[in-house]
Amino acid sequence: MESRIQHIFLATGRMSACAGVLLLGLVLSAPSAAAPKPDELELEPLVVREPERREVKIDRIDNENFEIGVHGGLMSVQDFGSDIATSVRAAYHVTEGFFIEGQYGKTKLGETSFERLSGGASLLTDEQRKMRYYNVSVGYNLFPGESFIGRRWAFKGGLYLIGGVGSTDFAGDERFTINAGLGYRLVATDWLALHVTVRDHMFDSDLLGSKETYHNIEFTGGLSLFF
């Protein structure tokens, strides 16, 4: 830099001081405007090393609050005997105590005693004998803790109470259904659980004459995954 300025001063030795100052100004400003000066380049590091930010983001930690499962067992429909019931259930664990669950299931209606005794008289069509039900329920983990099998094995699990509302497609009509029950969840690993549940699905119907409340007991075992 200095040599350049000196050179310019020598070349313009005879010019007025005013012009010299003007040129000096030009020379000084021109390189910085056109391209970075070599000095500046050396000062500027190639990679800007910011201190590594290690802030812990709690929300990014893997969450395992959802549970999805399949259940199979028996449903005893009042007046219509028992048949195999299968259902899918999805739950969201809100706190360690509460969870909400949605269930969709189906079973088949058998024959009433009247149909069997009368021999041949059929109250319902085949399509009407298909019973489908769904519900939304809230559950509460009642006695969480460890269960022991023998001396060596300890499993996490506990009882839960569950109840809610839903709809049952019974004999061709949708019925408002209240369900209540009890379940046992055995948590085999962090992501796998086994269930045994008993639930009563209750609705009103006047299918067989007078209006009455039907109690339908569902007894199932199930397998669920946490994710």
Next chain:
Amino acid sequence: MLRTPRTATIMAGLLAGLLVCAQASAVPNPFKKYKPDVVVSDPYIEMHTGPGRGYPIHYVAGQGDKVTLLKRKTDWFKVRLPRGSFETKEGWVHISQLQHTLDLDGNPLIVPKTGMEAFSSRRWELGLGGGSIEGAATINGYLAFNLNPYVGVQGEVAQILGEYSDGYMGSVSVFMRPFPRSRFSPFFNIGTGYIHIQPQTTIVQALDLNDEIVHAGLGADVYVSRKFMLRMEYRRHTVLTSRDDNEELNQWKAGFSIFF
């Protein structure tokens, strides 16, 4: 002479670009699970065998111990504590004990809001419940978005299960909450929607109905526990029928909601 700084600039640019790319690809890898290390600053934290208060404490991590947060179930975090060169201990720690824990730079963890504070500043709500409309049972579900603690919008669907007729109802509403910071928080709302009613199979003469409805409602949210609340509501609907007279419907409902 003049070429050198330019070449250097280009080289520097390329290098910086490469490094930025490398860094960008290293940080948000969706397949690698995020497992941060933290330092215990409480005298000790209790490690339970499972994610709940009922599971026994089987180990404690002391002050200054570095633990890895592996995963989370509700308010419980699974942590791994190195013991010696090869052995590790794993257990579940409640969120309340992590509030005094530090990140590796010594800053306290920013633990998400819990309890009543989260209730009064909730953003999203998802609710399910049951009720009755003019004697017919309903099953309701709604999703709400709160613009601020006082005002929100909500979309709702309901299945109607009557003795003589079934149907569906859908509506959108705007609601206001004058006391959002109260554990028992009342609200009122107005909205509009659509109702569809069809007779049950045993009844022959009734007609299908498809009508617009407008409503005004009054209710209350009750905080129960973290992320969980109860909602009760009364609504008065006006059915804008195609006949000369409009029809009034009374609806009662109750349910539970989760909020975020």
